[in-house]
Amino acid sequence: MSVQTISTVVTDAPLSSRWRSLVTQESVATLIVSVIVAGAVLLPLFTLIISSFQVLDAGGFDTTWGLDNYRALFTDRIIPKAFVNTLLISAGSTVLATLLGVSLAWINARTNCPWRDRLEPYNLIPFFLSPFVGAIAWHNLAAPNIGLINVWARDYLGVSGHLINVDNIYGVIWVTGIFFSPLVYLFVVGSLRRMDPALEDSSRTAGAGLLRTTLTVTLPLVAPGILSGAIIVFVTSAGEFGVPFKLSAPYGWETLTTQIFSKAVGDDANHYLGATMSMALGAITAFFIYVQQRYIAPRSFTTVTGKGFRPNVVDLGRWKWVAFGYNITFVLIAVALPIFCLLLVSLHPVWQGRIIPSAMTFHNYEKTLFFWRADSIKAATNGISNSFILAFAGATIAMVLSLVVSHMIHRSKGFGARLLDFLCVVPIGFPGIVLAMGVLVTYIKTPIYATLWIILLGYITRFFPYGQRNVSAVMLAISAELDQSSRLAGASWFTTLRRITIPLLKPGIFAGWVLLFIIFLRELSISIILYTSGTETLSVGVYYLVNFENEALTAALSIAQTVVLLLCVIIFRRVAGREALTA
Amino acid sequence: MQIAEHSDRYVEVQGLVKLFGNDIAVNEISFSIPRGKFLTLLGPSGCGKTTTLMSIAGLHGIDAGTIRVGGVTYTSKAEGIFLPPEKRDIGMVFQSYAIWPHMTVMENVAYPLEIRKVAPDEIQVRVAEVLRLVSLTEMASKPATQISGGQQQRVALARAIVSRPRLLLFDEPLSNLDLKLREQMRVKLKRIQHEVGITSIYVTHDQAEALVMSDEIIVMNKGRIEQKGSPHDIYARPVNAYVSNFIGVANLLTGRVVQVIAPGRGEVELMEGATPVRLPCLLGEQMKAGQQAVVSVRPESVQVSRDGGAGGRIEGEVVQVIFLGNCVDCRVRWGSFEWKVLAHPRAGLHKGEKVYLRLDPERTLAVQP
Secondary structure, eight states: OOHHHHHHHHHTSOHHHHHHHHOOHHHHHHHHHHHHHHHHHHHHHHHHHHHHTEEEOTTSSOEEESSHHHHHHHHSSSHHHHHHHHHHHHHHHHHHHHHHHHHHHHHHHHBOOTTHHHHHHHHHHHHHSOHHHHHHHHHHHHOTTTOHHHHHHHHHHOOSSOSOOOSSHHHHHHHHHHHHHHHHHHHHHHHHHSBOHHHHHHHHHTTOOHHHHIIIIIHHHHHHHHHHHHHHHHHHHHHOOHHHHHHTGGGTOOOHHHHHHHHHSSTTOOHHHHHHHHHHHHHHHHHHHHHIIIIIHHHHGGGBOSSOOOOOOBOOTTHHHHHHHHHHHHHIIIIIHHHHHHHHHHTSSSOOSOOOGGGOOSHHHHHHHOTTSTTSOHHHHHHHHHHHHHHHHHHHHHHHHHHHHHHIIIIIOOTTHHHHHHHTTGGGGSOHHHHHHHHHHHHTTSTTTTSHHHHHHHHHHHHHHHHHHHHHHHHHHSOTHHHHHHHHTTOOHHHHIIIIIHHHHHHHHHHHHHHHHHHHHHOOTTHHHHOOTTOOOHHHHHHHHHHHSOHHHHHHHHHHHHHHHHHHHHHHHHHHTTGGGOO | OHHHHHSSOSEEEEEEEEEETTEEEEEEEEEEEOTTOEEEEEOOTTSSHHHHHHHHHTSSOOSEEEEEETTEEEEETTTTEEOOGGGSOEEEEOTTTTOOTTSBHHHHHHHHHHHTTOOHHHHHHHHHHHHHHTTOGGGTTSBGGGSOHHHHHHHHHHHHHTTOOSEEEEESTTTTSOHHHHHHHHHHHHHHHHHHTOEEEEEESOHHHHHHHOSEEEEEETTEEEEEEOHHHHHHSOSBHHHHHHSSOOEEEEEEEEEEEETTEEEEEEOSSSSOEEEEEEEOTTOOTTOEEEEEEOGGGEEEESSOOTTOOEEEEEEEEEEOSSSEEEEEEETTEEEEEEEOGGGOOOTTOEEEEEEOGGGEEEEBO
């Protein structure tokens, strides 16, 4: 039969009944969620593009259309330098994070390094903590004058001046490199662990030595994972606000994010120029994420066969203690030292670079945490309650959204599935601060501006893809036939979702929920653009203390945030296991 | 309604077309099944058999055609009707069994009844009854993940039949079991289906399964029906070379119909082998004199002897002898053609021996190529 006769049969159907057959629980839910997601993701980006062509006049009230904002990117006194600094910081962080991430992943996945299973969770801790707090800690450790390390160097080693200085772009590279190394680690450790050992064994039996096999077989197979991790680090570093704000901007090294921030808030606020800078930053990050998603991520699956393998382990001999020492040193420098330093600082009424045991007090914690006390700092206490509200509501809403979206992408496969799949990648391509600028210019004249709602919207839009990936991973592992047999047993689409799909996905949903809860609890770069007095978040509280109070108070709130995040990490590991993180 | 329920057309599929993009997965097929019968859709992977089953189940839409069961229209493209799967009253056993891992055996089986809002005490009775039928009574409270593959398969069957649906669908349900279990389950499954009397459609690529279990078989190829008939008909009277080759083993030789002697009988000339040979044979449908044909002879229908008596016009050499226990599988070279012959072990054939082959005219079939 020809295709022609088929099409005539198809068009013969009466229109009204065809319409009726389209209105099902499934299609209505699909339509609603598609519209919500498309609106949430595309509207801010669209408004951002439009705003970037609006030029503010000298009076600061009216705008005209033009390319002046884009011209300013090149002619402004600071912006071109900020551009260069951003690229330098991103490149430097990427190199550092990749070196750290790959070496640690290899030690943990492929060597007989002692206690490597115990070390793994500690290697990942920086992933869950706030880089902004890390920068504060390192300022207190290695600022030229008050940095503990420099003070000690002067006192005990007789060094004049300072030993190290992190108040510059090298400090930013140092802190972001350490904090984002788990991103590379997670990408690489997965492919190293799940690689079929036969691939390497056959190279060895073909006569190639260990080194040669590592260089010609192992490394090329892991290369896509390394590259993916490196790109994610580059993009995340370019969008990082807290670290350059604390370590480099005050000392003359502005970045795009600190510049966007100063254009979004403050006395000389110019949202339109901020939008244009966001466009520039977003264009770079979106390009890299596109390359990663389109060309690199698909290739990294070819080494993974899904079977459980016991990977080849290299016997390091006596060198295994060197590997162990290296790993321990990383954990000490990345996690223990900064937290220890903050703890010390937080216990002093005023931090002057000296430990004074007799002066230690919990006063700073009382001022930042005890909201019922009259002398408590409202920006801090509000921040705590607001962040818990936002994290709880945001994670819950985002996971409901993730569930429906994943279901549509992987199960319904109807109209909109491809669009949704695309929409779930778009937010990953844009740093939080860029998306937040979009949200700001979109909703500034609506009632949700200056409420927690606008922050919630920003959080969910930017981060729900993370939850969606968690749900999707589990959903792909569960046969669609489990859903189908429920439909055939007589259950409707919604009943099937409630009684079969959701119970089966519970571990994935909960792991995603805790992950988002952690991310929202430490979020800074969206909050900093969208907060107003009264809607501070935890990290904005820390920012407030950095700007308007002293280091000791800042340290107290930072420690409080860190403790809560560490508790969440323990819960996360309990529910998710170690494979849940592999992006 | 009543008429439809008892007619020979209890399940009726008409002009079913299903496209995947530009590929035609099912190309305008039609068939019907009488009430209570067991029909098998048989064919290689990609022939459209599973797509046909999924269309009947309502797990995807169709591009043209009508599907009716027991007088109820499930899908009709022309009338714009598409009944969602949950309204079709169908029981289905999937290839992966699709046993819900977060429920016990009993909860799995009770699910369709709960959905239908059957009273709890009646659910108890009916679940117990159906678990007894599949011999799983003592497994009832076990988590579904802690039972073996064969047991999961029976849970899936119990869950499919517990609500006494209009129709049972099986999507290669035995393909994940090992050979021994598979052979046991064929018989058991068929017996249970017979006991509950639910009209069934079974999809498989295993011809032995199809022959053992079915009342009727549909052989499919490239989205079309090649032949529909009883297992005996399909085996003994395949309509063409494809069916003959797919069902069982056959010697297939190219040939030409020389003459038609009586309706369905004639003489065929083999165009392959050592020497041109003319044989009396059965003719397939629409075979006329002078027409190209494929001559199909089952290995068990070839007689081997050492003396070239009457009719022994095919003289060949034994090139391989494989002992199979109850019989011997011989390969006999005859010019360019190698015959597959099933002989009795007592015939004592040896490699290198000269033998004569004799074909029974009643079991030699000339069909369309």
